[in-house]
Amino acid sequence: MNTNSSLRVLLIGATGYIGGAVGRALEAAGHTVVPLAREAPEGGRTEPARRDAVIGDLTDTTSLRAAVTPDIDAVVHAGAPLGDWAADTDAVTALLDRMRPDGAFVYVSGTWVLGPSTGGDLLDEDSPAHPISIVAGREAxxxxxxxSSARGAVVRAGVVHGRGGGIPRLMVDWAREHGHGRFVAASVAPSWAVVHVEDLADLVVLAVGRAPGGTVLHAVAETSVPVVQISRAADDAAGGAGRAVPWRVGDASAALGPAFAEALALNQHVSGARARRIGWRPTRPTLLDDLREGSYAARPSVARPA
Known part of the structure; x- marks a missing residue:
């Protein structure tokens, strides 16, 4: 590992919602970000967002091995899944193949791999994985x-909010479309563990610098937020009166697909205590405040349906 405080970090997913926040946080901490950029389908290079981007593709393991050059001190994988967990495993393995033993590798995962909190139990970093169907295979x-032989760490994010994006944006759009908030509900009223995207990015930076190999960290700023409250706040954000109407899982499955509907109906209570032990201190707005007064809040120009 580079003994200087500034590291050269290969970042997967640099143009995405989470990856973009991670890149900004890495640079704010004084690190040099090297984004991975894909080639255009016809074989020409895409116009890289940055001149120091390297060409590679998560579906091309040869390009991934080539991207981890000897000057790379750390790799952060914050890219979207490929839709095939075996292919995702192959991509991560290819990246790890070229890592130095003292190099940091941080993979951004999610708390959905833990499955539901049975009987309201608190899920922590030592809880076994019981992934729901949409992420079945991510545990591999x-x-x-x-x-791995590198200093590998996994950062599992709760439902991510902030900067007007993520699943909360979808819920605001539903409220705007239907004239009220809606949430997917099964027999148990769902609750979500949540984190602001910039707090998540701060934890990734800490993991790059401090997490020992084999460490799981939960990026969870709020252990359990009832989804009915999130739905009401989403209606407020859309300019409504804070009304929330449950959406049966069966009906939601027909519109969203069974796997995503199951995820939205998930009831979780998740601890992020280990992350706090390495110095993580989430400071951004709570999800409900972010919806009502922050990045999702209604503006005068927002119109509601009649």
């Missing part, structure tokens, strides 16, 4: 990172 990607 985590395992590859945690058992």
């Amino acid at each position: 990607v985590e395992h590859a990172v945690l058992t």
Whole structure:
């Protein structure tokens, strides 16, 4: 590992919602970000967002190995899943193949791999993985990172909010479309563990610098927020009166697909205590405040349907 405080970090997913926040946080901490950029389908290079981007593709393991050059001190994988967890595992393994033993590798995962909180139990970093269907197989990607010879760490994010994006944006759009908030509900009223995207990015930076190999960290700023409250706040954000109407899982499955509907109906209570032990202190607005007064809040120009 580079003994200087500034590291050269290969960043997967640099143009995405989470990856963009991670890139900004890494640079604010004094690190040099090297984004991975894809080639255009016809074989010509895409116009890189930055001149120091390297060309590579998560579906091309040869390009990934080539991207981890000897001057790379750390790799952060904050890219979107490929839709095939075996392919994601192959991509991570290819990146790890070229890592120095003292190099940091941080994989951004999610708390959905833990499954539901049975009987309201608190899920922590030592809880076994019981992934719901939409992420079934992601635990194999985590395992590859945690058992690698590099200093591998997994950061599991709760439902991410902030900067007007993520699943909360979808809920605001639903409220605007239907004239009231809506939330997917099963027999148990769902609750979500949540984190602001910039607090998540701060934890990734800490993990790059401090997390020992084999570490799981939960990026959870709020352990459990009832989804009915999130839906009401989403209606407020859309300019409504804070009304929330449940959406049965069966009906939501027909519109969204069964796997995503199951995820939105998930009831979780998740601890992020280990992250706080390495110095993580989330400081951004709570999800409800962010919806009502922050990045999602209604503006005078927002019109509601009649």
